[in-house]
Amino acid sequence: MSTSPLTALRALPLDVLRRRHSTKWRAYPDDVIPMFVAETDFPLAEPITGVLTDAIAIGDTGYTPPDPGLRDAYAAFASRRFGWDIDPARIRSTADVMMGVVELLRATISPGDRVVIAPPVYPPFAICIPEAGGVVEEVPLVDTGAAWQLDLLGIEAALAGGARAVLLCNPHNPTGTVHSRESLAALADLAAGFGAVVISDEIHAPLVQPGIGYTPFLAASTTAAEVGYAVTSASKAYNLAGLKCALMITASDRTTAVLRGLSPEVEWRTGLFGALAGVAAFSPESDPWLDAQLVTLDENGHLLGDLLAEHLPLARYRKPDAGYLAWIDLSAYGWGDDPARHILAGARVALHHGPEFGTQGSGHVRLNFGCSPELLSEAVTRIGSLVGR
Incomplete structure (x- = not known):
């Protein structure tokens, strides 16, 4: 921090x-x-206002370049804020987190496959899974009376019954829950054991309060790195949703091959202003x-x-x-x-x-x-x- x-x-x-x-x-x-x-x-944030103002002043409103600096900026941010080391070469961009989720689901499940979610959860989860050809399977969070937790036994039963993906919210929306490293590692072990994948929406990660401790899913364990994909954006923390820019991140050769196999059009959907603002947001300034x-x-x-x-x-x-x-x-x-x-x-x-x-x-x-x-x-x-x- x-x-x-x-x-x-x-x-x-x-x-x-x-x-x-x-x-x-x-x-x-x-x-x-x-x-x-x-x-x-x-x-x-002033760095964001500055870069957008400069872009407008010179009419810099064209197509987003192949490398606007997002990959390096986010990798540095993740290292600085989360202690997470990412290879920038394993990052691609797209328009928003839900678009990234849909494209990754399309690439990792077959039509009709069930995808686990943990309600109460961000409403577009239940929309994007059918858009990708999947079927929603609910395994609600467990309310202990003091906190919410993933129902790992329920997720295990869903995976044993044929579910092939888990769509995770980390941190969780709407409860604000920050899942522990132990629960994330256990989830990764379950996914690996049943040949499933985990796609982790980490858009609220920059907003974890100091002292809480945040673990990105891909950093939870070596197994998580093998089975997982992360999708994130500066949009929630820096109020940039209208600028259309998100990042899809992997941590293994196998998952990176899937990411690189996505259509080039997925990356072309990244907004230039979103990319410029994202680089500024993720900067130390x-x-x-x-x-x-x-x-x-x-x-x-x-x-x-x-x-x-x-x-x-x-x-x-x-x-x-x-x-x-x-x-x-x-x-x-x-x-x-x-x-x-x-x-x-x-x-x-x-x-x-x-x-x-x-x-x-x-x-x-x-x-x-x-x-x-x-x-x-x-x-x-x-x-x-x-x-x-």
Whole structure:
């Protein structure tokens, strides 16, 4: 981790945010506080603003070159932030993480093969598997009462029953769970034993809180390196989703051969601005900005707990170990399977619908706290006003 000063990152003013054209700020009218989609309210890191401004100034809006510097930039970032040594030659780019997942699934499973997911989980997982020709097999996370864990026995049973891939979320969205090295290594052993692969979505990895300890799947063990593929992007940590750039990473000769066998068109889909911004994001010059964001998210995660205790004391919430997405159980309030609908109608706060993450999301919402503490306080106060109505 960087040794930059632990100062917090401040969100942009609300009147500035409402000038944005992204989904977060255009999906609902201005009387709604939007906290549903994974966009943050912070200014861009200065190195990113600089490289994009320079590109616009000279009309640098053409095709993405074969090597825009992403591979070396991410390898250096992974070494610096995670202690993970990657061979840049084993990295390719594409437009976004889900596109990378689909292409890797197409290359590693046969039509009709079952693919394991661990709900509650990012809703596009259940969409991209059929797009790749697979069939979703759910093995839900285990809630121990203190944390969420992979159900390794359930995954073993699914693989023994014929599933041929595991689509992993590491760190996990929406719970913010950071899987342990031991559980990841055990998952790799299971996959190897049944001739399956693991594709790990690691888009939230830069947002793991200091002191938690993060293990990329491919670094969990030598077996993980043999059976696994990782897909990641700067988009979640640096708010770059609209620029379309993601990385697909391998760690063995066999998996690298699969990666290199993907159609050249997969890489051509990488956005030039996404590549330029990604190089800047992964540079050491952006580390102080990332560290400041982590401070803000840590503060907001604690603030959210305090606000819920005050305004929604029956809510169940665990501060996530990574990211800015809170998974909140509101079932005690009797607002139905999808409380987000009730909250939008009555409090004018837009949250992500829990059931979209799987049946385990009944009674839940996902709330984005990558915002100012003032906006977070206003949103929870509004929601709390619905209690007893």
